[in-house]
Amino acid sequence: MKTILIVEDNDKNMKLARDVLQAKGYATLEAVNGLDGVALALQHRPDLILMDIQLPDINGYEATSRIRADAGCAAIPIVAFTASVTVTDRQRITDAGFNGFLGKPIELQSFLATVRQQLGEAAR
Numbered sequence: 001m002k003t004i005l006i007v008e009d010n011d012k013n014m015k016l017a018r019d020v021l022q023a024k025g026y027a028t029l030e031a032v033n034g035l036d037g038v039a040l041a042l043q044h045r046p047d048l049i050l051m052d053i054q055l056p057d058i059n060g061y062e063a064t065s066r067i068r069a070d071a072g073c074a075a076i077p078i079v080a081f082t083a084s085v086t087v088t089d090r091q092r093i094t095d096a097g098f099n100g101f102l103g104k105p106i107e108l109q110s111f112l113a114t115v116r117q118q119l120g121e122a123a124r
Helices: 011-023 034-044 060-068 087-095 108-119
Strands: 003-007 027-031 048-051 078-082 100-103
Touching (some): 003 011, 011 108, 027 034, 048 060, 060 078, 078 108, 100 108
Parallel strands (some): 003 048, 078 100
């Protein structure tokens, strides 16, 4: 079973992402801030990380940088999970080393397609 770490400080977004992923057979780990997200990533080495950008302590860019600095976690795909959808935001996300981008609110089909693609899976 693939494990997905969701780093998201909004309760509704967390619940929706968790419920959708678990319904599709994924295990989830959850963090409501960047520091906890980094700690969970380093401890559990999930198969995929969905990272909010705007977090209450360190932002998603800093959390991603810290995760990428660990040799054991450097190859984990990290997808920005954010409401920041301008062309400038997307470019900054790409430049920061994220593997992909998911906008909020969640659009179910593209959310699941992105998750499957990042995990190297065929459609379920």
